[in-house]
Amino acid sequence: MAKIYNFSAGPAVMPKKVLEKVQTELLSYKNSGMSVMEISHRSSLFSEIQENAEKNLRRLMDIPSEYDVLFLQGGATLQFTMAPLNFANNFKRIGFINTGHWSQRAIEEANLINGVEAIEIASGFSSGYTKLPEENRTSEDLDYVHITLNNTIEGTAYKEVPYMKDKFLVGDMSSNILGQRYNVSDFGMIYAGAQKNIGPAGLTVVIVRHDLVEKSPNLPAMLSYKKLVNKNSTLNTPPVFAIYCAGLVFEWLIAEGGIDVIEKKNREKAQLLYDFLDNSSLFSSPVSVKNRSITNIPFVTGNSSLDAKFIAMATENGFVGLKGHRLVGGMRASLYNAFPIEGVKELLKIMQKFELEYKGVY
Structure with missing residues (x-):
């Protein structure tokens, strides 16, 4: 089989050791005679999987005891609705730091909730979202502030979390969770879709401060953090296989040295490409x-035809997923935790070859 380097923004590359472990256990998990995809979510086998996954995620992110951990479904997109329903209940106003497409989608969804108003307190629009906003216009009449920590499409990321005085932060960490260190206590809630740095699609991780959960209103069960916490994420059948895979990824990360070691490697990978x-x-x-992401790196030639030629050449040579998002075009290299540094080095070789062939042609 030809060597493939997967630069996709998600679903994304997973650790080879994890995939091999899944393969060996797929037909009979722990000699049960059942696949992990067949075991009951009420069984002791699954309870152990979920408990270990939570324990290891808490260890990796240093999650304080006053935070609950949920393993949910619906993707990060469902959290655009769940967070306002649970938390925007005093002033009915949410402050948003608009840093690009996914911030805008969160704003759109919040505004669909009857009586809730989404307010932009900062925006990167004037720079075409190539820069993060430097000033945030917070106010007293906000229930909370929403921030997207890493912008998958635009290629910007926060290294440090903005200070919001007495307003708690809800952070979308979908594309760089576990890839760089943040202080969980800086947030009231963190959420992340799994399909980039955690595992296969179908799982969403939510880390939420318990006092906020307790203050949330009575909502339909699957939209209520309180009810989901009380049922340990199992109000209905949870995404068993995705949680199992996530647990294996957490174990792999611990074996690799944890987030700080992984972040150092991620910065080395990114710096090679940026240089x-x-x-x-x-x-x-x-x-x-100063705002560059170490996770999602867009790049261009300045000519859309030339971009297309490079993408075609790269794909033919086993470099897949490099086509940029349709909103910005160009190319994008997503360098998640499991992506090897060798893949970056090989990409640079083909970029250099393409440059020698085409510079000055267009």
């Missing part, structure tokens, strides 16, 4: 240097 882009006569990064 090439900054010295290239053909390729370039459109993102402000």
Whole structure:
């Protein structure tokens, strides 16, 4: 089989050791004679899987005891609705830091909730979202502030969390959770879709401060953090297989040295590509240097036809998932935790070859 380097933004590359473990256990989990996809979510086998997954996630992220951990479904997109329903109940106003497409989607969904108003307290619009906003106009009449920590499409990311005075933060950490260190206590809630740094699609991780859960109103069961916490994420059948895979990824991360070690490796991978882009006569990064993501790295040639040629050439040579998002075009390399540094080095070789062939042609 030809070597493939998967730069996809998600579903994304998973650790090879995890996939091999899944393969060996797929037909009979722990000699039960049943696949992990067949075991009951009420069984002791699954309870152990879920308990270990939560324990290891708490260890990796240093999650304080006053925070609940939920393993849910519906993707990060459902959290655009769940968070306002549970938390926007005093002023009915939410402050949003608009840093691009996924911030905008969160704003759109919040505004669909009757009586709730989404307010932009900062925006990167003037820079075309190539920079993060530097000033946040917070006010007293906000229930909370929403922030997207890493912008998968635009390629920007927060290294440090903005200070919001007495307003708690709800953080969308879908694309860089476990890939760089943040202090959980800086947030009232964190949520993340699994399909980038945690495991297969179908699982959403929510980390939420318990006092906020207790204050939430009476809501339909599957939209209520309180009811989901009380039932340990099992109001209905949870995504058993996705939680199992996530648990294996957490174990892999611990064996690799944890988040701080992984972040160092991620920064090394990203810096290799950024150094090439900054010295290239053909390729370039459109993102402000101080706001660059180490996870999702967009780049362009400045000519859409040339971009298409490079993507075609890369794909033919086993570099898949490099086509940029339709909203911004160009190329994008997603360097999640499981992506090997060798893949970046091989990408640079083919970029250099393409540059020698095409610079000055267009």
